[in-house]
Amino acid sequence: MKSMMLAAVLLGAALGVSGCATTQSPTGRGQTLLYSPAQMQQMGDASFxxxxxxxxLSSDKKLTQYVQCVASRIISQLPDQTQRWDVVLFDSEQVNAFALPGGHIGVYTGLLKVATTPDQLATVIGHEVAHVLAQHGNEQVSRGQLTNVGMQIADVALGVGGVANRNAYMAALGLGAQVGIILPFGRAQESEADIMGLELMAxxxxDPSQSVVLWQNMAKVGGSQGPQFLSTHPSNEQRIVQLAQLQTQVQPLYQQASPGKNQCVLPR
Known part of the structure; x- marks a missing residue:
């Protein structure tokens, strides 16, 4: 009886601090978001x-500057120019990258062996930043709360920070591969991130046409299972076809971009 009463109290507290917002994604898809931007930033800050x-962290200053150059060009196209972004290059053979609420971007040195040009790296960074813009992390955390109420309610009701339960939060934010928990974004979320990411990079x-080459490179790496990146970002023929079809939509944006806008050079 006491446990049931406690659960009821926690549920009421969680709903009180979180609220429930039903909104639309950038492509018009319905979203249920239980967390405020401030709460998402707290989770992102703690996880990062x-x-x-x-x-x-990578000690290669030139490589770090290169990654930051590409990221800064993407960031310059975001609607909110007051948000400061922290861009970090991790020294790891993982073929991976991510972005988190609160303005955080992480890239692994292993990715640079697959994303071999600035345009291909911009494809990945644009895609990851698009997940943040579209609030896909909020969707994942909210879905986890709705489907696995116990731990999530206790966390929210008791005001527990992101670090205390970083595995759950990082998985929900799309970082499951980093902590051994796989919770990939859904197909609809991936498609949205592809579309938005292409527009950002263009x-x-x-050059958004390099997105097709990038995903073809991804499909060739790591044998049958592919690189770590593909554990949460599935690459398949249908996706590559979709990226190719989107070129007519995004190439005009690329052509309109200022000449010499992309001046990032991969160190050799």
């Missing part, structure tokens, strides 16, 4: 801080 403690002066 923990990752920087646990994983080795406006930033990166």
């Amino acid at each position: 801080a923990e990752m920087k403690k646990q994983q080795k 406006r930033a002066g990166f």
